[in-house]
Every structure is written in C-alpha cells, then in structure tokens.
Amino acid sequence: MRKINKILVANRGEIALRVMRTAKEMGIKTVAVYSEADRNALHVRFADEAVCVGGPKSNESYLRGDVIIQVCKDLGVDAIHPGYGFLSENAGFAKAVQEAGLIFIGPSPEAIDLMGSKLAAKAAVAKYNIPMVPGTESAITDVEEAKQIAQQVGFPILIKASAGGGGKGMRVVEDVASFEEQMKLAVSEATSAFGDGSVFIEKYIGSPRHIEIQVLGDTHGNIVHLFERECSIQRRHQKVIEEAPSSVLTPALREEMGRNAVNVAKACDYVGAGTVEFLLDENMNFYFLEMNTRLQVEHPVTEQITGLDLVKEQILIAEGNPLSFKQEDLEIYGHALELRVYAEDPANNFLPDIGKLETYKRPQGLGVRVDDGFEQGMEIPIYYDPMIAKLVTFGKDRQEAIDKMLRAIEEYQITGIETTLPFGSYVLQHEAFVSGNFDTKFIERHFSPDVLQRTPDEGADEIAVALAAMLMNKQKPATSEATALSETASSWRRNRTR
Structure with a gap:
C-alpha cells in the first residue's frame, strides 16, 4: 500500500480536468503540464500547480516523457495519470515512470506492450478459447x-x-x-x-456492431467487468456516439462476453481500468478485436449505469487497494448516451473546423453531463484532436436517455465553428438508431451531407414567428428584436447561417 498525495496529469483538455476533479474530491493535490498553445487552458487554471513543458506540437510537449518525469521529481509528485492518447499506451514511458520511483496509474508496461500488438494479444488470449475472427x-x-x-x-x-x-x-x-x-x-x-x-x-466482417467491455483489475488478482458499451456509430473507424448498455445484447450474451473480457484481462495480468473490444456479427456471434490498456473516451456512460467513478477506482487500485466489490455486486441502472462534440463539419466529410468559440453555452438539467475543457472566447488549437466536449445523458431507459440528449443538443449553444451536434441530432432521430437496428456502416448507409444543409425555405415558420414578435414589440429597443430572433432558432442552425 502506498498513499498518493500528489498526481501529475500527463494530458490536456477535458480528460485532464476529469482526472483532477476526482483527485480533488479524494484530497489529492494535482499538477498540470501544458504546451505553449494551452497556456490559458482550463486544466492549467484548475490544477494546484502547472508547468509548461514545451512548444505547441505534441512531440514538443505532451509526448516528452523525460521532461514530464523531471517535473514530477521537482515538485514531489507521487503518481502520474496519463489520461488517454499521448503517452497513455506507451510501455516505455510506463516503465520509465516506475524506474523513477513513481506510480503509473495504469497497467504494467508488460501488459501495455503485450496488448499493444494485435498479433501478440491474439496469441496471449488463445489459451482461454476467446472467439477470434x-x-x-x-x-x-x-x-x-x-x-x-x-x-x-x-x-x-x-x-x-x-x-x-x-x-x-x-x-x-x-x-x-x-x-x-x-x-x-x-x-x-x-x-x-x-x-x-x-x-x-x-x-472481413461486413456489417458488425462494435461492442466493448469495461474491465477493472487490482493488484490482488481480482478482475471484474462493468458491462458493455455500444460504439457502432463511427466515422473513419473512430467513434462518435456511444451508449450503455447495448440495445441488442441479451443477459446471457452479456454474461458470456463479460466472462471472455475478464479472461482477456487475465491473459496479461491486467491491473487498472481497461477495455476489451469485440465485433458482433448479424448472427450475434462475437469475436475478440483488441484490448485498450487505458481509460476510454467513452468511460462516462459506464459510470452513469454503474454509479462508479472509474478514475477514483484507478487511483485506489494504483495505491494497492483491493476492489471493494465483486462481480455479483454490480448491476446496470438505467441507460446512458455519449455524443463526442467535435470541431468538425459533418456536412463536409467531418473535416476539422478550427476557430474561435464565439458562443459557448453548455446544456444543463437533470440527467445531463458535459465533460469539456473549453469556455467561450477560447480558440480550438490546430495541434490536437478536435474534440471539444463529451455530452452525456442518462435516463431510466434508452428512450428517456435519447430524449434528454436531443434536448441537450438543442440547448448546447456553439457558434464560430461547425460541430458534430447536428449530426448527433440526426442520428438520434433516425429510425435505424431508435429501433436499435444499426451497425458500424450507419454513416455509409444512412447519412449524407445534404441532410444537414439548410434549404432556403427551411425554418420559414421560425422566422415568421420571430418577425411577428418583432412587430408586436416594435416600441421596444432594437436589442429585443435580436433576442427574439436568437431565441427562436436553435443554436446549431444559427451557427450554420453565420
């Protein structure tokens, strides 16, 4: 057992803030590292201490493991949380952290190295008879x-x-x-x-669903799964919308996939939070795809349906604590959805749309969670992944989670750049998604850029209502007219007509 008193988060943006918030709740001090491009970022201001580690490019800053480790030594840091991306699945970095006498909040370098090779991973899990393509x-x-x-x-x-x-x-x-x-x-x-x-x-499995299982393992040999996430809505093989649980898994199939995921973790003596990914074909046969040896972007949906703080569990495990629960203690509560809000233009092949957040107002209300690292007036840096936020909703069932997400998308106000908000609204109202009858080919089959293009007469009713309001209030100051029009049109539509 080794108590962690200060954590350096070797990351940026929303995941850095996400980790720091849990650390603060646990009474743990935090250190932020940042690039020159992120000097005014929210995670820098939130941390107890912050150090610039280099230029704006990743290889000049967030990928400089030696510099990050030296910062830890200088500031008396106990542990490093890598978040996801950057150095999170770098076995060499994890080993260097341990050799420096620090705690790496994640799996062993050996597990990272083994599961980092798809071929080595397949060989390692073969003795457990895991189904493979x-x-x-x-x-x-x-x-x-x-x-x-x-x-x-x-x-x-x-x-x-x-x-x-x-x-x-x-x-x-x-x-x-x-x-x-x-x-x-x-x-x-x-x-x-x-x-x-x-x-x-x-x-090649032509129309699979992408199902992943969250696992947790401690240093005492205990490994559990925290059920599945459906990650089939993707563009360029990268996820955009995730949900938990999946709408198609039966209790029996869920149990079988969970058991196999635990066996994959056993095959590499896994410690910490990790994710085992499977493909599910149209006949409900599943096949091992790979293991991600880190916290996933979409981990909030698992937190919503289990009531667990996965970052807190990571920290407790890293300190040497055994898991405080067993597999039979875990249950699924309700349903959760996550939309990755990217600075991308869905109407232009999801190309990045970097710029300034002229308007940025988060949705609120019961069952709505926003994990982000930006505020109004900030620039979206060109150097990093264009994700602005993770918009998460939770309901007593899938339909309620969908309804909350549609409301949250409408309430989310972002101007100055294009985002994936309108795409999310389109998907969540599409019959294939609502029915649960979809796979990784959703965009290819059901989406085309023109569905998001505003036609000349589209929204005419909205404009008519706004004009009527203006005439009714013609004695009022001009600012009232602007407000009437602003409040009538949805935020993303205003963005598209800027």
Missing part, C-alpha cells in the same frame, strides 16, 4: 504467401497493421486482383504511422 496468427510479409492465405480465408478480407489503431494501416480487399496493391499500401501506412510494418489478415 478467422485469419493469420502471425505477421505476413511475403505477398504471394499472403495472397494464398487470403484465398483460403475467403474474400473479402481485411489487412490490418499489428501495431495499428484508428483505422491506420487497414485495408479491405474485395478480390485477389487488388490484393497485392492493397497489401503494399497497408504495410507502407503502418510503417509511417507506427514505425512497424507488420500486418496480418482477417476475414
């Missing part, structure tokens, strides 16, 4: 050999980077004629993105 068990470099294996597996197949993530180094191949070219592209992209050109082949 048919394909190769080792890296393939010879094109002709790979082509023969692909024909045996059967097209379409998927070429994947062993060290990959986020869709990089991944190619879907429909037939043998295009295989050689696609394999070379996958190897090249994997080498460029990860410094590792290793690829492997899997049978």
